[in-house]
Amino acid sequence: MEMHSARQLQELPYYEAQGEECRLFEHAHTSRLPLLIKGPTGCGKTRLVEHMAARLGRPLITVSCHDDLSAADLVGRHLIQGGDTRWFDGPLTRAVREGAICYLDEVVEARKDTTVVLHPLADDRRMLAVERTGELLQAAPGFMLVISYNPGYQNLLKGLKPSTRQRFVALGLDYPAPAVERAIVAAESGCTDAVAAQLVSLAQALRRLTAQDLEETVSTRLLVMAARLHRAGLALLPACRAAIIDALTDEADTSAALHEVLRAVI
């Protein structure tokens, strides 16, 4: 049974489970296993990590990876401060020392040299070599490495290397089932259940249409944004146009097709 104090529950970031992912996360943490969360943009990966970090009572250090992110950005570097050279821990080193959860969002974007520091942390050793200072750090007990990636981006060159992915327990998330997604949209925006139901029906129709054509389709995040615009006073149709259709495509033909679906559903 999961026990939480009232105070803990109050401060817990809201997360509506799709299935058994919270339990899996918790077991991975207890077993000191690193976790790979895969799934499309805006399906709840980051929120799950925020929720679980709070539930497990661990600090969370998040790094949004980009194509210029190097091992030194993660580990740390010497900087000149007032004429002196001082060492500054990077986010990964801080997490290793503090026993925090370190979440590397979109890890495939990062430079390849980052895998060299991630591998010894992601296996039984749980070690981080800080070359510049000569330290070899053993990760503190609560430390957990969590990485996410979006397999939908059809960029084969950028896929995770097998030697990297085999070190992680994998958790696949997708857009939630309709009932779950309706609950999320209503809770995150404060809209009525009826509006949440309309938005989720729209998402279902758009996802069927866009599955093959667009790199990204309508995410739970976009539905929440549309619902918030509507809640702020904008009619539902223009809210959906701004938050969903125009956010998804610049291409005239695709846009016209999506608008047709929009008018049919809303």
Ligand code: ADP
């Ligand atoms: P990702 O990290 O997969 O890109 P996020 O976790 O940032 O996506 O989710 C985007 C937004 O969608 C969140 O800010 C939240 O409003 C909403 N959301 C998506 N899934 C959930 C969920 N399961 N529970 C609560 N909110 C969710």
